[in-house]
Amino acid sequence: MLDMEFFQWHWWAGLALILLIAEIFLPGFFLFCLGIGCIGASITAALGFGAAGQLLVFSIFSLVAFFTVRPLLMKRFWTKEHTATNADALVGQRGRVSQDFDPGLRLGRVLVGGDDWRAESTTDSLLRTGDIIEVVRVESNTLIVKPITQH
Helix, strand or coil: CCCCCCCCHHHHHHHHHHHHHHHHCCCCCCHHHHHHHHHHHHHHHCCCCCCCHHHHHHHHHHHHHHHHHHHHHHHHHCCCCCCCCHHHHHCCEEEEEEEECCCCCCEEEEECCEEEEEEEEEECCCCCCCCCEEEEEEEEEEEEEEEEECC
């Protein structure tokens, strides 16, 4: 008779724990579903069922989780909306010119979001200190701005 030492409840529980932790690093809830299958197989092994029963329960629990729990989690945690962060969050914000723009180069400095940024204007109009601008986009460490009000 074959020694089925792997098919003991603690191996399944350990594998479940590893898969649930790995899910943190590989999003998509696939490993989470396999972890649920391992939990089911661990319970089955603890109840004294053999290897065939444990593998069957593992498969069933994993598939059920994949087709029921995973879509719910994906809907809840994976929204289509993109939240802008860092410099990208500045797009659309308004600020003030902190250093006059050079009319030939269209370069100057602006205060946006509490920080002083190098900026380039989208227009050739002269921007002076105190003028209100709006951030159009971010290119590297330079904000591309358009004038809103000018003195």
